[in-house]
Amino acid sequence: MVAAVGTRAPLRRTGIAWLFVAPFVVVFAVFWAGPLLVGLGMSFTDMRSTDVRDPLGVDLVGVRNYLRLFDDELMRKAAVNTLVFVVTALPLTLGLGLAAAVALNSGIARLPAVFFRLGYYLPYITSIIGIAVAWRFLLDPDAGPVNQLLAAVGVDGPSWLADETLALPVIIVMTAWRSFGFDMVILLAALQGIPKELYEAAEVDGAGRWERFRWVTVPMLRPALLFCTVYSSIGFTQFMEEPLVMTRGGPAGATTSASLAIYNQFGSGNFGYAGAAATVLFTVIAALAFLQFRLGRSR
Amino acid sequence: MTRRVWTYAGLAVGLVLVAFPFGWTLLASFKPEGEIRRDPPTFLPDQWTFGNYAGLFERTQMDQAFFNSTVVALAAVAGNLLFCSMVGYAFAKLPFRGRNVLFGLVLVQMMVPAIVVMIPQFVLIARFGLVNTFLGIILPTVVTPLGIFLMRQFIADIPDELVHAARVDGAREFRIFFQIVLPLCKPALATLGLITFFTSWNAFIWPAVVAQSEDMYTLPVALAIFNSAQATQYGLLIAGAVVVVLPILVIFLFLQRYFVQGTTFTGLK
Numbered sequence: 208m209v210a211a212v213g214t215r216a217p218l219r220r221t222g223i224a225w226l227f228v229a230p231f232v233v234v235f236a237v238f239w240a241g242p243l244l245v246g247l248g249m250s251f252t253d254m255r256s257t258d259v260r261d262p263l264g265v266d267l268v269g270v271r272n273y274l275r276l277f278d279d280e281l282m283r284k285a286a287v288n289t290l291v292f293v294v295t296a297l298p299l300t301l302g303l304g305l306a307a308a309v310a311l312n313s314g315i316a317r318l319p320a321v322f323f324r325l326g327y328y329l330p331y332i333t334s335i336i337g338i339a340v341a342w343r344f345l346l347d348p349d350a351g352p353v354n355q356l357l358a359a360v361g362v363d364g365p366s367w368l369a370d371e372t373l374a375l376p377v378i379i380v381m382t383a384w385r386s387f388g389f390d391m392v393i394l395l396a397a398l399q400g401i402p403k404e405l406y407e408a409a410e411v412d413g414a415g416r417w418e419r420f421r422w423v424t425v426p427m428l429r430p431a432l433l434f435c436t437v438y439s440s441i442g443f444t445q446f447m448e449e450p451l452v453m454t455r456g457g458p459a460g461a462t463t464s465a466s467l468a469i470y471n472q473f474g475s476g477n478f479g480y481a482g483a484a485a486t487v488l489f490t491v492i493a494a495l496a497f498l499q500f501r502l503g504r505s506r
Numbered sequence: 507m508t509r510r511v512w513t514y515a516g517l518a519v520g521l522v523l524v525a526f527p528f529g530w531t532l533l534a535s536f537k538p539e540g541e542i543r544r545d546p547p548t549f550l551p552d553q554w555t556f557g558n559y560a561g562l563f564e565r566t567q568m569d570q571a572f573f574n575s576t577v578v579a580l581a582a583v584a585g586n587l588l589f590c591s592m593v594g595y596a597f598a599k600l601p602f603r604g605r606n607v608l609f610g611l612v613l614v615q616m617m618v619p620a621i622v623v624m625i626p627q628f629v630l631i632a633r634f635g636l637v638n639t640f641l642g643i644i645l646p647t648v649v650t651p652l653g654i655f656l657m658r659q660f661i662a663d664i665p666d667e668l669v670h671a672a673r674v675d676g677a678r679e680f681r682i683f684f685q686i687v688l689p690l691c692k693p694a695l696a697t698l699g700l701i702t703f704f705t706s707w708n709a710f711i712w713p714a715v716v717a718q719s720e721d722m723y724t725l726p727v728a729l730a731i732f733n734s735a736q737a738t739q740y741g742l743l744i745a746g747a748v749v750v751v752l753p754i755l756v757i758f759l760f761l762q763r764y765f766v767q768g769t770t771f772t773g774l775k
Contacts, residue, residue, distance in 0.1 A: 224605070235611055310513050325762050334750045334754070
């Protein structure tokens with residue numbers, strides 16, 4: 208950083224600098240800050256899609272949209288689904304990523320390591336709709352190979368995505384399968400940055416394999432683990448593409464997430480109500496990120 | 507030694523689990539519909555066929571969608587390369603009033619869920635008359651927080667002396683940026699270009715909202731709509747999934763170094 212400590216930047220320089228940041232300022236103001244405020248404002252009105260052409264038809268309704276949220280069976284279900292999704296998919300993804308990173312860093316040869324890393328990272332960069340088509344085919348109750356394999360060993364496979372208790376777990380497993388490569392790459396880079404001397408010193412002190420992992424690796428990985436946790440929890444709290452393309456939120460709302468519920472309200476034209484739900488979601492995400500940073504810093 | 511063997515075994519099992527959906531689907535795309543549904547299943551196609559691909563391009567405008575996806579992704583790449591490096595340069599090398607506040611706003615944008623701003627964004631795009639246009643699809647992500655972070659990080663590591671020397675010689679900031687800083691940024695630009703390309707290529711919700719007629723669909727939108735219309739025609743659907751996924755996989759295999767670099771960058775910011 209070249210922050211000019213104590214010196215005030217000359218005005219001309221400031222003017223030029225603002226020219227350089229203008230693209231961000233314009234896009235942020237027009238497409239993010241503006242819409243965020245509009246969304247907030249919208250949430251206190253009864254705006255519907257038909258009001259876009261005639262803004263005069265919009266009435267203020269105070270906090271009625273927010274009150275309605277708590278009485279809405281589907282919204283409550285979506286909130287619970289989102290919570291379940293985050294608290295299960297997050298540790299699963301992080302655990303798989305950590306296991307893969309530790310295995311790749313345990314002194315295996317360079318070429319296989321590159322090969323495995325490449326393979327594990329593939330699902331992360333693959334289009335979700337492509338993945339959904341593949342998984343729906345694999346899990347098809349009749350034509351899918353998973354149930355055919357189960358049948359071969361005498362198990363009558365369920366219809367995974369049509370089952371109210373199984374659909375969400377399938378999406379959780381699919382998400383962990385798809386995302387752990389990202390955590391792996393981050394954690395692997397962090398692992399490679401841990402000085403060898405720390406392990407040698409611990410070994411001299413008589414620390415076993417597990418103790419070295421617990422007392423050297425984990426503390427040294429904390430910043431990377433914190434980053435993965437914050438990044439995933441922001442992403443996972445707003446998950447919607449996965450259920451949208453796998454199950455359309457069904458069966459019977461079993462896989463409807465908070466974001467998907469908002470998306471559906473948008474689809475049915477209830478802009479004001481959707482705005483209220485979106486505002487609540489944003490508040491939760493911002494609070495979550497803030498809390499995690501505080502916890503991560505203070506420990 | 508046995509530990510080593512177990513590690514390799516574990517990694518190999520993991521790789522099979524990761525690769526299985528890809529491999530099985532790719533092979534199935536070359537089987538006739540009847541063979542796809544056969545029980546017990548075949549691994550390699552008994553009878554190789556391109557019929558699924560032929561049928562797909564006959565029944566949908568996938569070729570148009572392929573073109574649209576390419577245009578949208580390349581435009582997003584061009585925008586991000588230029589704008590993110592400009593903004594990143596200012597944050598890294600130009601002290602100016604309001605810099606810290608502005609950088610805070612970059613952080614804020616990162617945390618705003620897409621769904622939260624989607625409706626007002628759409629109303630705005632509609633007001634601008636940009637519904638069902640490439641510009642409407644591209645504009646909100648023509649400069650992204652992640653890209654700004656990446657470029658700021660990279661440019662901060664360029665020695666100040668280089669920039670100072672040029673300023674002493676009387677060079678204007680834009681000349682310094684284009685002639686000195688940008689040429690030094692090639693590795694970061696490669697990473698940013700690739701990340702932007704695959705993010706844009708895979709983007710699904712926003713393009714689905716903006717694109718309203720079939721000739722404007724991007725690949726994921728076309729496939730998603732075909733998916734909900736043809737939920738049981740696995741042959742065609744699977745071929746569609748391959749068309750969407752394969753370009754990114756091929757690019758990734760050749761340039762994976764830059765992808766991985768980019769992810770690491772994200773984590774170390």
